[in-house]
Amino acid sequence: MYIDRVITRKILESMIPGKVVVLLGARRVGKTVLLRHISEKINESFLMLNGEDFTTHDLLAKRSTQSYKNLLGDKRVLFIDEAQKIPEIGAKLKLMVDEIQNLKIMITGSSAFDIQGQIGEPLTGRQKVFTLYPICEKEFTSFESITERDDNLRLRLVYGNYPEVIQLSNLTVKTEYLKEIINSYLLKDILAFENIKNSSKIINLLRLIAYQVGSEVSLNEIGKQLQISRNTVEKYLDILSKVFILFKLTGFSRNLRKEIVKNSKWYFYDNGIRNAVVANFNQFNVRDDCGALWENYILSERIKFQNNNSIISNNYFWRTYDQQEIDLIEEREGSLFAYELKWKLTRNNPPKAWINAYPKSNFKNITKQNYFEWVV
Numbered sequence: 001m002y003i004d005r006v007i008t009r010k011i012l013e014s015m016i017p018g019k020v021v022v023l024l025g026a027r028r029v030g031k032t033v034l035l036r037h038i039s040e041k042i043n044e045s046f047l048m049l050n051g052e053d054f055t056t057h058d059l060l061a062k063r064s065t066q067s068y069k070n071l072l073g074d075k076r077v078l079f080i081d082e083a084q085k086i087p088e089i090g091a092k093l094k095l096m097v098d099e100i101q102n103l104k105i106m107i108t109g110s111s112a113f114d115i116q117g118q119i120g121e122p123l124t125g126r127q128k129v130f131t132l133y134p135i136c137e138k139e140f141t142s143f144e145s146i147t148e149r150d151d152n153l154r155l156r157l158v159y160g161n162y163p164e165v166i167q168l169s170n171l172t173v174k175t176e177y178l179k180e181i182i183n184s185y186l187l188k189d190i191l192a193f194e195n196i197k198n199s200s201k202i203i204n205l206l207r208l209i210a211y212q213v214g215s216e217v218s219l220n221e222i223g224k225q226l227q228i229s230r231n232t233v234e235k236y237l238d239i240l241s242k243v244f245i246l247f248k249l250t251g252f253s254r255n256l257r258k259e260i261v262k263n264s265k266w267y268f269y270d271n272g273i274r275n276a277v278v279a280n281f282n283q284f285n286v287r288d289d290c291g292a293l294w295e296n297y298i299l300s301e302r303i304k305f306q307n308n309n310s311i312i313s314n315n316y317f318w319r320t321y322d323q324q325e326i327d328l329i330e331e332r333e334g335s336l337f338a339y340e341l342k343w344k345l346t347r348n349n350p351p352k353a354w355i356n357a358y359p360k361s362n363f364k365n366i367t368k369q370n371y372f373e374w375v376v
Contacts, residue, residue, distance in 0.1 A: 001143070001167060002033070002037065003030070003135060003139055003142070003143070003163055004139065004142050005030065005034055005037075005132065005139060006136065006138050006139055006308045007130050007132065007308055008037065008041070010130065011023070011034075011106070011130060012038065012041060014128040014130075015038070015077070015104045015106060016104065017076075017097075017101070017102045017103055017104055018097050018126065019097070019104075019127065019128055020093050020105045020106070020107060020119070020123055020126055020127045020128070021104075021105065021106040021107070021127075021128050021130065022106075022107055022108075022109065022115065022127050022128065022129045022130070023035065023106065023107070023108045023109070023130050023131075023132055024108075024109050024110075024111075024112055024115060024116075024129065024131050024244075025110070025131055025132035025133065025244055026110065026134075026185075026186065026243060026244035026245065026269070027110050027181070027185035027186065027188075028163075028164065028181055028185055029132050029133060029134050029162065029163065029244075030132060030135075030163045031081070031108040031110075031132050032081050032108065033163070034132060035048075035079055035081055035106065035108055036048075039077075039079055042077060042104075044075075044076060044077050044104075045075045045076070045077070046075055046076075046077035046078065046079060047071070047072055047075045047077070047078050047079070048079045048081070049078070049079065049080045049081070050080075051080055051081060051082035051084065051085035051086045051089070052081075052082045052085050056086065057085075057086055057087065059071055060086060060089075060092055063088070063091065063092055064095075065095060065096075065099040065100065068092075068095070068096050068099075068100060069100060072100065072103070076102050076103055076104060077103075077104045077105075077106075078096070078103065078105045078106075079105075079106050079107070080105075080106075080107040080108070081107075081108050082108060083107035083108060083109055083115060083119075084109040084110065084111065084115040084118060088118070089107075089118050089119060090118045090119035090120070090121065090122035090123055091122045093105060093107070093119065093122070093123060093126075094123055094126065097123075097126055098126075110243070111242060111243045112242040112243070112244070116129075131244070131307055133161075133244070133269060133300075133303075133304045133307070134160060134161035134162050134163070134269065135161040135162070135163055135166060136161070136301060136304040136305065136308065136375070137305075137372065137375045137376050138305070138376045140152070141376065149372070150368075153368070154283070154284040154285070155284075156297065157271055157284050157290075157293045157294065157297050158271065158272070158275055158281055158283065158284055158287075158293070159171075159174045159178065159271070159272045159275070159281070160178070160270040160271040160272020160273060160274075161272070162177075162178070162181065162270060162272060164177060165177055165178060165272055171281070174272075174281075175281050178272045178273065178275070178276040179276055181276070182273065182276050182277065186243060186273070187199055187202065187203075190202055190239055190240065190243055201226055201228060201232075201236070202236060202240075203277070204226055205222065205226060205233065205236050205237070205240075206240070206245070206277045207277055207278060208222055208225060208226070209237075209246065209266045209268075210268070210274050210275075210277045210278045211278065212266070213265075213266070213267060213268070213274065213292045213293075213295065213296045214265065214291065214292045214295045214296070214327075215265065216251075216260070216263035216264070216265055216319070217263055217265060217266050218263055219233045219234060219237075219263075244269055245268065245269060245273060246266050246268060246269070247266070247267055247269060247300075247303060248264045248265065248267070249265045249299075249315055249316055249317045249328070250264050250316055250317075251263065251264070251316060251317060251318065251319065252316030252317065252318045252329045252331075253318075254357070254358075256320075256353075256357050258320040258321050258322065258353060259318065259319070259320055259357075260319045260320065260321060265317050267295075267296050267299050268296055269300050269303075270300065271293055271296055271297050271300075274296060275293075290343055291342070291343060294341065294342070294343040294368075295327060295341045298341050298366060298371055298374075298375065299327070299328060299341065301371075301375040302328070302374065302375055303315075304375070305374075305375045305376070311332065312332060313330045313331065313332040314331040315328065315329070315330055316328075316329040316331070317329065318338070318354065320351075320353050322353075324351035324352070324353045324354065325351070326338045326339070326340055326350060326351065326354060326363075327339060327341040328341060335360070335361070335362065336358055336360075336361035336362065337362045337363075337364075338350055338354060338358075338361055338362065338363045338364070339364055339366050339374075340363075340364075340366065341366050342365065342366070342367055343367065343368055344367060344368070345365055345367050345369075347365070348365065349363070350363040
């Protein structure tokens with residue numbers, strides 16, 4: 001089943017001569033499928049190349065305008081999947097868009113540090129970057145009925161939203177697939193970066209983060225537990241964010257003495273990956289980490305919503321030394337929006353310290369009863 005992705009229209013609108021459309025995302029989130037879908041939508045002749053095929057490297061090896069014109073022939077659309085595998089791809093794409101008239105280009109890349117590092121400087125002002133995430137709640141509406149939503153949501157809280165996972169009906173097969181994603185795809189990207197060889201440290205770091213979802217993370221404490229330096233912990237977390245496994249929230253403060261800003265909170269882009277890391281696929285209603293799973297899921301859905309709808313927001317959490325806290329603070333449009341993320345409603349009003357410090361802010365509880373409108 002093809003799942004219609006919400007960024008398809010924006011990508012099609014961005015496919016114009018002189019620009020390179022860059023599609024980033026973790027492995028197995030559907031970049032290749034979307035690339036092929038876009039190629040069917042454009043109604044123009046195109047050339048499709050794969051950066052993991054060494055024949056593609058040979059075809060693009062000679063960096064000359066005439067060589068690329070000969071390769072393209074009468075085609076005016078070029079697609080390159082896994083473009084980060086091609087040496088000097090940024091400089092080669094720059095030459096194409098600058099010298100070949102009416103040429104449209106779209107490329108995909110699995111890891112941000114590879115693709116952005118190679119194309120960022122050469123294509124300054126010539127690129128439009130999109131990020132593809134696991135399936136979002138908006139995309140489920142095209143094939144999921146309202147009556148199915150609640151049961152499926154509980155499944156997603158455990159198994160996540162990877163396209164192939166949600167189409168597997170057998171729970172054991174879902175579990176095996178998620179394990180394979182971690183071992184065969186995600187770690188492959190991570191360990192390729194700067195020749196990192198210590199995969200056990202990366203996995204153990206991910207486990208520690210997984211158990212601390214929703215809590216502040218001390219890099220010094222993690223370093224002690226893993227017997228590595230704080231700088232190495234920072235480096236590994238940066239890599240994990242660049243391959244779209246983790247994202248972080250920092251503490252919000254406008255210099256109120258009681259506010260804590262020192263540590264960050266880390267979350268997984270996908271609940272299934274989080275649960276695979278800790279090897280826990282118990283069903284949602286019998287788990288003792290339901291609150292953490294809900295907070296992780298709904299935050300990742302909000303991040304997808306912001307990106308898919310081009311909402312510019314600075315995202316934070318908020319906490320004081322006397323344990324008053326709010327899960328998400330959005331700073332956007334000149335205002336503050338505070339959100340408490342709870343599976344079941346626990347309180348109606350924001351903490352007093354927040355009201356006193358930021359009386360003009362907005363506050364809302366996000367629960368299983370009202371989450372849908374917030375992320376769709």
